[in-house]
Amino acid sequence: MQSTSNYLWLLSDILGQGATASVFKARRKQTGDHYAVKVFNHISYLRPYEVQMREFEMLRKLNHKNIVKLFGVEELGSTKQKVLVMEYCAGGSLLNVLEKSENAFGLSELEFLIVMECVVAGMNQLRENGVVHRDIKPGNIMRVVGEEGQSVYKLTDFGAARVLEDDEQFMSLYGTEEYLHPDMYERAVLHKPQTKKYGVTVDLWSIGVTFYQAASGRLPFIPFGGPRKNKEMMHKITTEKPKGMIAGVQHRENGPVEWSEELPVTCRLSEGLKLLLVPILANILEADQSRCWGFDQFFAEANDILHRTVIHIFSLQQAVIHKVYIHSYNTINVFMDAISQQTNIPAPGHELIYEGHSLELDLVQQVNVVPKTTEERPIILVSKDPMTPIGITYKEPDIPMFPPKFDLINDANLAKVVTSAVHQLLRITNSLMKCQDFILRGVYWMLAILKEECRKTTQQVTALNVKLNFCKDTWMIIQKINSLLPQMNLTEVGDVHVKLQSTEDFLMSISQNVQKSQKQLDLITAEWSKSNDIHHKDNIIGKVQVLLDKVSAIYHQLKKDRMRMKLQYNEEQIHKFEKIKMGIHAKKVLVLVRDDCVQKYHKLLTSVKDWMRTACDIRKLLGPIGEQVKNLNQNLENCEASLNKTLDHCSSKLHDEEQIVTKLTASTAHLDQKCFEMVIGMKQLKQEMEDISQELQKNNMIIQSGFQEA
Structure with missing residues (x-):
């Protein structure tokens, strides 16, 4: 004590x-x-x-x-x-967090952003006080748990720190070699004579290495054999790094360096965040201090990311999950362009669905009108043109085999690699299952929207048929009047009959197209139901989780064995059995993911490609119908107005003719049979016209109501 x-x-x-x-x-x-x-x-x-x-x-x-x-x-x-x-700091250091098997491929996106926010805020405080830390690394970033359960990271270990303004330089050497700026590395690690001075931007290099490690789970620059064993090559990689590259790995002795300008595919960050983060890494992982960003630009770009809002998007035909990082004050037009940039789907071809309803957005409105999304409740993006599914991009982790030789240290190290791989396989499984869930959800909503469009179109066609039939009845009345009173001039409605026939043919064609679309939608719905049943009965995530728990328990046991360094005979045998069990469990996970989850996933991708191709065809078929129905309605209204005008004229004429015939027949001793029949016919036509007029008024109200509902 x-x-x-x-x-x-x-x-x-x-x-x-x-x-x-x-x-x-x-x-x-x-x-x-x-x-x-x-x-x-x-x-x-x-x-x-x-x-x-x-x-x-x-x-x-x-x-x-x-x-x-x-x-x-x-x-x-x-x-x-x-x-x-x-x-x-009860949570240990960021290095402790990264050393956990579940973080072997980097932090989750949420945790990474917390690290970024905390480090940027802490470094900003240092710069405001003119302090250069000189030993930024995961081991010097401590973690505590906040009141709401969230992580809070804090800079520590200021033994190497000193006061230094932005334009000042220093020559003394501090820091941990993997995180040292190449100029400092050359003198401190390789012990080469050097007169270079170092500015405050050396901290930016260390931040770049730290951020890359937090995002990917590994260092950005790795010579063959490792940084500590191949120091000359380590220095060569960092100093000869091509501009824009953020990582370089040498896979074999004296072999070439594999450069990368992107974070690895195994990284857990979204493409939307990578799009903003990679340029920052490229400009602070710059060996030439004259070309490296200053702190002002670093803070500006980093805070620009941290102050953006995230909108979750699922591209249905591509079967890809996206996160769009955008400022809430940006317009919807900027948001649409950002979607296009990530999906390569042109903005005019976007159709957005949220919680089962089409999402109509005004391009000049601000992004803050977009409904709140989460990873579980994204906006569904549908392209108006058929597309080939891309799917989730992932890399299956390697699972090493345990050598038969008993080795406590090596066994514990391999057990960590195996456990990390199983964690990654569980994440892949979660991603694939979530993607399938979004596919089924999006297709269901798309089918519901198309069915509703068919229903509304059918309702509109029915309303138009009612109006068409009354126009035809009116036309027949006028024809009777024309036959009764041939001296009347009815040429102004002579082309109405042709228009009515054309309209009837057009409405028949629309009805046939809608019926065809409904049959296709019913077929897709039946196939969707089968896939949905299979998906929701699948408990592969639970199966993988159970195996992961078993693998993790063995890993913790092997870690304890390593701490003891020596085991009794029986304990040694148990240790060997546990190794075998871990290998068996890991293989089971691999088989479950490959032969079950991935196969079902690819089968659903094939189905959604066919479903959405048909849906796009239906949409293209239904698309023009709205305008066509509108035009047909206008044509019928014009016909109706013309017929009503003629009917009024005929009614007046018929009334006059009726009075003339009545007077003539009254002045004669006996009624001529032909005149009598004419009077009777006129009275009947008059009554029919009055009935037609009343029915038209009544049904026009019904038709108008039908169009408003549609």
């Missing part, structure tokens, strides 16, 4: 150790609360006094939520060793 006047700790409760100090978990004597104490060893006192005091003074003036807080400086018992009393 060690102690100062206010704090005590056990030497076994070590949190970290460096060249000049060790950090322990301590308790305050008065309250029992946890703190971190940094105890300096005798080597630290060999440094100049101002260097020894630098960290104390630095922490005293830094007060920020993303910088580990200094509570005081005390002395250790009679030795008078300096002890820094600091905030205790």
Whole structure:
């Protein structure tokens, strides 16, 4: 047990150790609360006094939520060793987080953005105080859990820090070699004579390496054999890196370097975030300090990402999940362009569906009118043209085989690789199953929208047929009048009959197209139902999770075995059996993913390609009908107006003729049979016209109501 006047700790409760100090978990004597104490060893006192005091003074003036807080400086018992009393970060370091098997391929997107936000905020505080850290790395970024359960990251270890303005330079060397700027690496690691001076941008290189590692789970620059074993090649890779490249890996001894300007496909970040992050990495992982961004530009670009809102999009025909990072004040037009950039679907071809309904957006409105989306509730993007599915891009992780030789250290290391691979396979399974769920959901909504369009079109056609039939009846009445009174001039409605016949043919064609579309939609619906039943009965995620739990339990056991370093005979046999079991479980996961999940996924991709091709054809067939129905309705209204006008004229004429015939027949002694029949016919026509007029008025109201509903 060690102690100062206010704090005590056990030497076994070590949190970290460096060249000049060790950090322990301590308790305050008065309250029992946890703190971190940094105890300096005798080597630290060999440094100049101002260097020894630098960290104390630095922490005293830094007060920020993303910088580990200094509570005081005390002395250790009679030795008078300096002890820094600091905030205790129970979550360990970012390095501890990255070393977890589930993060072997990088952090989740949400966690990465938290890291980015915290590091940027902490570094901004340092720059405002003119401080260069000089040892930024995952091990010096501590994690605590906030009040709402979210991670909060804090910069720590200011032993190498010093005050330096943007235009100042320094020559002293500090830092961890994998994260060192190449100029500093050449002198500090390779021990080559050099007169170069270093500016504040050396921290940006370290941030770039840290961000790349947080995003991918590995260092960006790796020579064959590793950075610590092949130092000359490490320096060569970082200094000869082509402009724009953010990673370089040498896969074989003396072999070429494989350069990359993108994050690896195994990275868990979305393409939308990569699109914004990669340019930042490319411009801070720049060996030439004159070409490297300054902190102002870095802060501006990083904060630009952090202040964007995320809109989740699922491209139905492509079967790809997207995240669009955009400012809430941008217009819908900018949003549509961003979708086009990620999907390669031209903006005029976009059709958006949200929660089963078509999403109509005004291009001049701001993005904040877009409904709230989540990873589970994206907007469905449908292209108006058929497309070939792309699907989820993934790389199946390698699962190493355990050698029969008993080796506690190697077995534990391999067990971690296997566990990490199974975690990745579970993520792949989740992605594929989520993609299938979105496909089925999107197709269901698309079918519902098309069926509703068919229903409305049928309703409109029915209404038009009612109007057409009354126009035809009116035409027949006028024809009877014309036959009764041939002296009437009815040439102005002579072409109405032709228009009515043409309209009737057109309506018949529309009805046939709608019926054909409905039959096709019914066929797709039946196929969709079968696929939906299969999908929802599939419990592959649960099966993989059970196997992952078994693999993880064995991994933890093998880690414990490694800590003991020596096992009894029976324990050794159990250890060997556990290795075999882990291999069996991992193979089962691989078979489940390959032979079950992936095959069903590709089968559904084939189906959605056929379904959406048919849906696009139906949409193209139904698309013009709306305008056609509108034109037909206008034509019928014109015909109706013309017929009504003629009918009114005929009614007046018929009334006059009726009076004339009545007077003539009254002045004669007996009624001529022909005149009598004419009078009777006129009265009947008059009654029919009145009935037709009343029915037209009544049905026009019904028709208008039908169009409004449609």
